[in-house]
Amino acid sequence: MSHLDPERLALVAVGETLTDAEQEHLATCDVCSIELAELEHTVAVGRSTVTLGELETPPERVWDRILDEVRSQQPAAPDAGVAAPAASAPPAAPSASAPAGAPSLADEQPKRRGLRGGRMLFALAASIAAVLAIVGVWSFVRAPQSVEIASATLAAFPDHPGAAGTAQVIELSDGERTLTVNVEDFDESDGFREVWLITADASALVSLGELDGKKGTFVVPADVDLREYVLVDVSQEPLDGDPTHSGDSIVRGPLEFS
Ligand SMILES: [Zn+2]
The missing domain is CATH 2.60.40 (Immunoglobulin-like)
Known part of the structure; x- marks a missing residue:
């Protein structure tokens, strides 16, 4: 099973119930359970504080954590089974490092890493969007106080x-x-x-x-x-x-x- 949808995690963090499959995945996946914990912390902060000062911290910590994750996952790609077709590589792929006109298995490595990084960045953007959405909702709810x-x-x-x-x-x-x-x-x-x-x-x-x-x-x-x-x-x-x-x-x- 792939990782849980960040938007789903955000909803769970604000109180939606986990399905059995999601619960099962969370029990074995550190990435998702850490992410959920972060989101729950953000929600808890939002619920417990009147001032918005502390709310600025969680997105930054989430950002740092995910960036670390992206970095740590990039070199770890030894399973050379599924080479990504060049067409599906995101624009951000560092394929410029491959010498032009000389495709080989080795050249596929940077592309594959790029794809992985791209997916991570997409997940990262989605996570941040979810966190910001939660923070935004809480600011909206609390601001007119x-x-x-x-x-x-x-x-x-x-x-x-x-x-x-x-x-x-x-x-x-x-x-x-x-x-x-x-x-x-x-x-x-x-x-x-x-x-x-x-x-x-x-x-x-x-x-x-x-x-x-x-x-x-x-x-x-x-x-x-x-x-x-x-x-x-x-x-x-x-x-x-x-x-x-x-x-x-x-x-x-x-x-x-x-
Ligand atoms: Zn997961």
């Missing part, structure tokens, strides 16, 4: 009766945090609105940017500790070129962490 880590209810200041708002902090899988602010029922006439994070004692504040309309999402700078900058504030800003807080807050509320 983001969690709400905090939220706030924003209450109106006396100068802006009727205004109200909410805020959510989302942490993405790469650690980036975003703050989404929604403000309702405020006077949108003059100037512009600006979103701030302010410390509980109002001793420090950081501007996240201008709120265009009623809803906006802002990246929270990586060095801002939300346990300190715990107040979400939306201010009414005049067009005076002054980047500081106008002192005219529309809504404000403390973050509550989930």
